[in-house]
Amino acid sequence: MTTTVARKRPILRRVLQLLALVLLTGLGYGIYYASRAFPIITGYFAKNMASAVFLQGRDSEAVRREDLAGFPFSLASYKVDRSDSSVSVDVWGFAKHKAIYRAGLGCTLLNQRTESEVRAQRFVLPAKPQIADTLAWPMGDRRADSFPVQLDPEKLALAMDHALMAASSEGNEPGLTRSFLVLYDGQLVGERYSEGVDKNLVQIGWSMSKSMTAALIGILVKERKLDPDAPAPVPEWKGTDRAAIRLRDLLQQCSGLDFVEDYAKPSEVTNMLFRTDDMAAFTAGRPLAHKPGTVFNYSSGNSNILSRIIRQTVGEEQYASYPYTALFHRIGMRSALLEPDASGTYIGSSYSYATARDFARFGLLYLQDGVWNGERILPEGWVAASTQPAPGDPNRRYGYQFWLNGRDADHPGQRKFPDAPADLYYCKGFNGQGVYIIPSKKIVVVRLGQHPIDENTFLREVLAAVRP
Numbered sequence: 001m002t003t004t005v006a007r008k009r010p011i012l013r014r015v016l017q018l019l020a021l022v023l024l025t026g027l028g029y030g031i032y033y034a035s036r037a038f039p040i041i042t043g044y045f046a047k048n049m050a051s052a053v054f055l056q057g058r059d060s061e062a063v064r065r066e067d068l069a070g071f072p073f074s075l076a077s078y079k080v081d082r083s084d085s086s087v088s089v090d091v092w093g094f095a096k097h098k099a100i101y102r103a104g105l106g107c108t109l110l111n112q113r114t115e116s117e118v119r120a121q122r123f124v125l126p127a128k129p130q131i132a133d134t135l136a137w138p139m140g141d142r143r144a145d146s147f148p149v150q151l152d153p154e155k156l157a158l159a160m161d162h163a164l165m166a167a168s169s170e171g172n173e174p175g176l177t178r179s180f181l182v183l184y185d186g187q188l189v190g191e192r193y194s195e196g197v198d199k200n201l202v203q204i205g206w207s208m209s210k211s212m213t214a215a216l217i218g219i220l221v222k223e224r225k226l227d228p229d230a231p232a233p234v235p236e237w238k239g240t241d242r243a244a245i246r247l248r249d250l251l252q253q254c255s256g257l258d259f260v261e262d263y264a265k266p267s268e269v270t271n272m273l274f275r276t277d278d279m280a281a282f283t284a285g286r287p288l289a290h291k292p293g294t295v296f297n298y299s300s301g302n303s304n305i306l307s308r309i310i311r312q313t314v315g316e317e318q319y320a321s322y323p324y325t326a327l328f329h330r331i332g333m334r335s336a337l338l339e340p341d342a343s344g345t346y347i348g349s350s351y352s353y354a355t356a357r358d359f360a361r362f363g364l365l366y367l368q369d370g371v372w373n374g375e376r377i378l379p380e381g382w383v384a385a386s387t388q389p390a391p392g393d394p395n396r397r398y399g400y401q402f403w404l405n406g407r408d409a410d411h412p413g414q415r416k417f418p419d420a421p422a423d424l425y426y427c428k429g430f431n432g433q434g435v436y437i438i439p440s441k442k443i444v445v446v447r448l449g450q451h452p453i454d455e456n457t458f459l460r461e462v463l464a465a466v467r468p
């Protein structure tokens with residue numbers, strides 16, 4: 001009996017050692033994962049809560065319930081401090097993040113720079129134009145009394161109602177469409193808003209910001225300050241293999257930089273957006289993974305490099321005001337706002353805010369080939385170039401920071417949206433934000449919400465309202 005017990009002791013010891021190893025390995029991985037993931041969770045939470053509360057004027061608990069519910073955001077605790085216009089977030093006391101609000105600039109997430117350093121930055125911004133309810137659309141908000149005979153009003157109303165009530169295309173929850181607008185031949189012919197939302201609420205564009213960044217690049221091309229086919233003016237790339245990257249390559253997401261756009265786990269894009277003060281510098285420091293111009297790789301980093309190029313081109317004195325004086329205010333986008341990172345560069349990949357009507361105005365500028373009230377804003381040929389597929393994109397669905405439906409008119413099944421014309425192109429943002437431009441039908445559609453819905457369905461229903 002004693003011998004049997006003695007024999008079992010080494011076995012038990014080995015089992016316990018193995019269990020301890022498994023537990024330590026699991027604990028080690030958990031700590032490693034938490035060290036990478038928790039700062040992303042708190043950074044995302046702090047930045048978006050701050051913008052929702054201080055820029056949009058929303059209730060913080062409603063924001064948590066609608067925008068920041070569920071795992072992993074349920075791990076986070078937050079505090080809204082109205083005395084200094086900030087939001088602080090942590091997970092169990094770890095990975096603390098703070099986002100601050102500055103009037104005229106929106107909210108900025110703090111990382112390496114101190115709060116005092118960021119608050120000390122000075123931006124010269126233009127005066128915000130007054131709301132023009134008495135001016136006719138599109139420069140003002142007064143809608144036409146007439147309705148185009150080319151449209152069926154009942155079918156259009158039904159399409160808008162369906163879009164407002166549509167379920168999410170990615171799960172069982174409601175789509176929470178907040179705004180849905182339709183323009184026809186430049187006229188605002190229909191709009192719907194969810195409860196608690198109206199035409200004055202600014203909403204986030206997410207990656208629709210990329211299309212605005214491309215428009216600003218286009219204006220600088222028109223001013224002959226930039227050339228799409230010239231090497232991108234990025235100081236970090238001089239004398240390196242990245243010096244061959246052209247401005248066009250950045251616009252078409254074919255820079256060749258090693259950059260992973262994956263939001264489901266810590267990656268280059270999440271580290272850039274939520275752990276970095278200078279997003280353009282972060283991306284510019286990435287090595288090449290492919291020869292420039294040959295491989296399509298969607299990257300928010302490319303867009304932020306473009307944003308810094310705008311800053312370097314126009315100069316520090318003019319930079320803060322440039323998007324407003326060169327683009328937004330010229331086309332009546334009074335509500336539009338771009339948020340900067342802690343280095344002072346606008347986050348051209350992700351953080352634009354505007355009312356649904358102002359997003360529609362941006363789409364209308366492109367529908368009108370870059371001309372507004374007889375004035376050419378974008379260079380001649382820019383819209384056509386923007387809607388040509390990038391050579392490195394095998395799906396032929398991306399241009400100059402715009403997504404394309406597919407240029408093959410003979411094969412609808414190969415389009416992104418089979419029931420929409422081949423010439424449709426669009427700005428697309430996270431959670432189903434979109435501005436859809438259909439030149440052949442003279443239509444612009446805007447959809448803003450919390451979850452994506454079936455785009456092909458609402459496009460089909462809107463197009464069905466156009467009389468044959």
